[in-house]
Amino acid sequence: FKDLTTKLCDPDHLRSKPDVADLKFGHIFTDHMLKILYHKKLGGWQKPVIIPFENISLHPAAKVLHYAVELFEGMKAYRGVDGKIRIFRPDMNMIRMNGSALSSGLPTFDGMEMVKCLNRLVEVDQEWVPHSEASSLYLRPTLIGIDGTLGVQQSDSALLFAIMCPVGSYFNGNDDSISLLADPSYTRAWPGGCGDKKLGSNYGPTIRVQNKAIEKGRQQVLWLYGPDHQITEVGTMNIFVFYQNEFGDKVLVTPPLTGLILPGVTRQSILQLCEQWKEFRIEQRTVTMGEIVKLQKSDKLLEMFGSGTACIVSPISSIEYQDEIINIPTIQHPNPIFRRIREELQAIQYGHIEHPWAQPID
Known part of the structure; x- marks a missing residue:
């Protein structure tokens, strides 16, 4: 986390915030994202960066595209009645994410350091956390194998990234069964x-x-x-x-x-x-x-x-x-x-x- 650098989006390119009533799960994303590269040949995890939201460029032979060498998590940040922004039990998500990484032959990481990076990402895009108890900010940390080689084997290069989107109710209405x-x-x-x-x-x-x-x-x-x-x-x-x-x-x-x-x-x-x-x-x-x-x-x-x-x-x-x-x-x-x-x-x-x-x- 101490090596984390942040490159902020140009103020003229900031996206307009949607109305809470119009939120659809996973359709609108915030202005920034977190990226952390892993290269075994370079000693493992590289320095984390927060950058403006962008597309990801991959080699056509990247293992994620051919063998589904990929995993993800789902977390939420909530704006409290006291104005504080809280994330719900992120430590449990990191434990589970590392377990998924082990199953996929992908590199594990320090979960609490990742939580600190996610906290900073939410802080950067805090205006996207809805002022409503019917909505929240959804965090999607994802880890993918990016080796540009064919063959079902461990990926020696990986990308850990996180994107975020404001969300309302997943299903329509609180008590809709x-x-x-x-x-x-x-x-x-x-x-x-x-x-x-x-x-x-x-x-x-x-x-x-x-x-x-x-x-x-x-x-x-x-x-x-x-x-x-x-x-x-x-x-x-x-x-x-x-x-x-x-x-x-x-x-x-x-x-x-x-x-x-x-x-x-x-x-x-x-x-x-x-x-x-x-x-x-x-x-x-x-x-x-x-x-x-x-x-x-x-x-x-x-x-x-x-x-x-x-x-x-x-x-x-x-x-x-x-x-x-x-x-x-x-x-x-x-x-x-x-x-x-x-x-x-x-x-x-x-x-x-x-x-x-x-x-x-x-």
Whole structure:
């Protein structure tokens, strides 16, 4: 970080800030970006630079273009009620990003030094952080292999960069629920694979199935695994199920970290929050579609929701599974758990509650 240099954009070339109401996820970007090159022959990581937003020039044989040697993260900066700008749990993103780098044969880095560089980038473009509790600034750190040689092998040159965009709600409306397509003929991840890493190669192959869900009138895909149809993830989100067991106890359950799902920052935050409440049981275990169907038919299924950086918490209203519709009363309760979780997380993110998870950029 001490070697970081900043080249500011010409004031005459600064982009106009969009209206908060017009924000569309990932369409409008800020004036500056962070770039850090890695060259093994030059001793590793080079000096970080913040420069005006620009296109990236790559050799046509760059490994990222041929073998998907690439990974990324998603983080958010929030403008608090006190005017301070905070980033939510960036340390966890850096740990996960380094794990993805190891899986891709890409160089690892000092996570906290990267956080300092990101803080400076947000500071430079702080006017882009929306003055609204319905929006935030999304950070997309990305690491790509840029060796200009063909062949499936480790890339000795890499580019670590970060771009940012102001974003509103990922889905329309705070309590707008989503419907899912659960088709066991498609699999997102498998044991021994990289389903728990944030690699671009995990996401591209899901587009076809996502399009199928949309054609059937569903917003997202509920990814299943195995002959018993275990639930794993919802689109790009982790999933939670809130239900009442046979003893009348309320339980919040989410699939375990066995390598099939991403270790979500929001997922971990939800588990920790709910553990502090001590109001219901919390479980991390395998959940099958058979169990979901049984709970729904016995009126024991109370809520289902997805969680992630982009959406925070998204309620689920129905699942299409084996030509049947499973309706879930998530938004029909007067005080649903998903809403309480979302409100408490947002209170931390926007500075209503002082919390070490929300780290001021200064």
